[in-house]
Structures are given as structure tokens and as C-alpha cells.
Amino acid sequence: MVRKLQFIGFIEPAKRGITKPLIIQAKGADGVRETVFLKTLAGYADRPEAAGVELFTTLIAQRLGLRAPEPVLVEVPTKAGRLVYDAPAHAELLNQSAGLNFGTVALGNDWKVWLPELSTRSFPEEMVERVLAFDALIQHTDRSRDNPNLMWKGQVLAVLDHEKVFGYLKLSDGEAQPWRRFFQARTVARHVLYSAGRRLAHPDFGKQLWESVLELELEGGFDECHQSAVAAFSSSKVDLARIRAYLSTLAANAGDFFDYLKASLQT
Template identity: 30%
Template sequence: MLSEVTAVRYVTPLREGGSMPGLVEADDRRLYVLKWVGAAQGRKALVAEVLAGELARRLGLPVPELALLDLDPVLARSEPEPQIQDQMRASGGANLGMAYVSGALNFDPLCFDTDLDLAARVLWFDALIGNVDRSWRNPNLLVAAGGLRLIDHGASLIFHHSWKSAEAWRRKPYDASDHALRHAAGHLPQVDAELAGLAAAALPAAVAAIPGVWLDDEPGFATAEDVRAAYTAQLTARLAGPRDWLPEAAS
């Protein structure tokens, strides 16, 4: 389960990404990047962040700690920009917090070397979840003390925007032509079997970490547990193989 914290101070907007996340201080005296439940992408982006992030962590990939972050809309009074005020007022209650990585730099594939094994593991993971947001233009990778950090998985698991056609996604090939770590595709066979087994074992806990408040009232489902079961079925089927959705090495 995610730890639960409460925002006590709004620090500043982070003017990157479509949802313009905010930097807040929580009652545990730590800084978090707050992803708004009231943003245009809605709660499904937060569901994808949690499921993908917690699954990545259990695969041994470096993801900043995630937390369920409670926000009182009264904090909007400290933000002068009306658009951000509106987003904050629409996001009262449970939001997603990602631990702030101090001193981090944005990854540039032309400037930073990456361990080939780690690069292949990140590419494999992105292929599993269908992450379209790791391009060389916007890799959503940070370089900090201790190495890379994977961030921003809200655009993954696109099948949950149309559950009626979700089964077709299970075998959908992953397009890695613009992926920031595309060079590691030739190393995927070496990590595939290990990661598939780890992901299958880790999936129940990752799905269980999704806060029920973001799954309630999902059209077509009676309960939050039914929605969790659907996520589990989708990714279990994708893992089962053949995993021909994995990208091939560039010729």
C-alpha cells in the first residue's frame, strides 16, 4: 500500500508536462511532486502512475517513492495563477505524490551513458505497460545521485480508457522507434525471461496498491476489486506470451 501524507504547504508549480504538477511540502516534512486528480488527464493517469510505478519498483527499477497525498483546496490561495488555482480547487482529497528528487537533471541520451542491462530492463518494462512517453525528445528519466530515476507513467496502460476493446491491447506490438533507450533492444532476450517471471509475481501487489477511491464508479464494473481484477487479467495475459510485442533490435 502507498504511504499516506497530507500537503501542508504549496511551494511552486513545476512547469513541465501537460498537467503542470506542483511541488508541495507534506506533513512528514518531505517535498513531493503532486500529480493532480483534477487535471485534464483525470484519475486514470494517477492509476497508471501507481500501477506502473509500483510494478517497476518490484522489478528492481529505480522509481521515486509514491504516496497518497491529501490536499486541502484552501492551499490554492497561495497560487497567483488562476488556471493553477482552478486545478488545485478541483483536486481536493486524494492525489498522487512522488518524492522530489533533489538536484536531478533531465536525461539526455546524447550526453549520458547508460548501463546496457538497465537500459534493456527499462525498455522491456515500457513495452509491457505500453509506455508512449519515454521518447528521446521527452525521456522522463532523471539523472541524480545513485543513477537514473524513472518518472511519469501516466500515459501508459492506455487500454483502460476503453475497457470494451481492452483485450486487443494484450498482443499489441510496442513501437520503440523513438524510445530514448532504443539501442538496448538487442539485449532484450537476455532479460526477458527473468523480468516476465518477476512481473507475474509482483503484479498482484502492484495492482493492490491502487487506491480504491480512484477505481470506484468505473463504468462497467460493480466494485473497485472488479477493476483491479481487470488490470490483473490484462497484464497477466500480456506476460503469458508469446511476448512478440517486444521490439526487435534495429537492423
């Protein structure tokens, strides 16, 4: 399901990113070479569980029909930092990250970083809605105006960077409407697509994505994505039981979730 590649060389540091991603060359078992944005284990610093979360959530995004760069596993040999000559901090991160690391295949130079002042008017409304609904559902807090984690090409949006998700689940354990804390923190108003969402809000906003979530759960997709994350990263702490409990609470009271989502887009 998730391709495994071998690190073969360093290209350059990524221009953005708190985890200091590296753009590298990697090779598959079939000899195919890919340019990959590598997020090193060491780059996640004191959050070793982040790689598993990122893999799980990126796979879920793809299965829900969002465009996301292909997640891959990159085997980094020991002392790979020796191949990095002009970026000492990145060399050090590589040296500390021997083993399997998370990466995504580079989208290509014709993709651009989304800027908050751009208009979504030429993009399919359903695509904009899906990104907003997905981020609300998984409590994604890292697609804000100052850090979009969103790219575009033509009329397509691609989402990336999914390590900061479900941050409000633990806090709201056992609550009847556990999503309310996420909305009350005004996370939606900081979203890079917030104003587009305001314009597009309609009575059934987000419900198509929710139906896809239910279908994915029925076909065992959450389990499969979770297994991929755990198999790749033993430090993965994706709490599928808690996520599942949250989704069943939501299923029982979806109206309240969508009311909050729409209200968040209207304030």
C-alpha cells in the same frame, strides 16, 4: 504501504508536464516534511482515472526493481489555491482538487532530466534493459525522445510518469498475440533509450524483468498494488482482470513477445 501526507504549502510550478504538476511542501503524520511533485486530480483533466493508474504502475515499477520516486498520497484541503500567489492556473487546479491526490517525493536537485543525446555507456546495462523491457511490457508510450520522463544521477536511472500505460490492451482483447499491436505502432523506436537498447540487445533481452513479473504475480504483488490504487482513488479504473489475462497470454507465448521486442530494437 503508501504514505499519506498533508499539503502544507506551495513552492513553485514544475518546469515540465502537461498535467501542470506543482512542487509543494507536505507533512507526514510523524511530522516529517517532504518536497513533493503533486499531480492534481484536476490536472489530469478528462482522465480522472489516471491518478489510480499512476499509483498502481509506479508501485509495480518499484516492486520490479526499477528506481522510481516514492509515490505518496497528498491530502489537499479546500481552497488550497489561496496559498499560491504567482501561478493562477496552478492555484485553480489546486482549488479544484480538494481531497487525496497523487504525488511523488522530489528526487532532489542532484537528479537531472535525461536528454536523448546522453550516452548510457556508463550506466549498468541491466538497468537500461530493465527500463526498456518494463516499458514494452506495460505498453508505456510516454518515455519518448521529446518527453523522456526519465531522470538520472551518477549511474542510476529513475523512471517517472506512468499514466499512459496498457493503451493497446482493449484494442487487442481476445487476440492470440495482443502485444503485437503495441510493437507494430513503432512505440519502441520512439523510446528515449531506443539506441541504447539497440546496442545492448542480446538473445535474452528483457527476460530477467519478465521473471520478476512472474514472481510478483506469485507473491500477490499485482493484487496489493491494485488494492492500494483502488483504496486511494475510487475513480481508479485499473483493469486488473484484463492485465492479468494479457499476462497469461504472454506467459503462454513469451517467445513471440521477446521476438517482437528484439525486432523492434533492431529496426
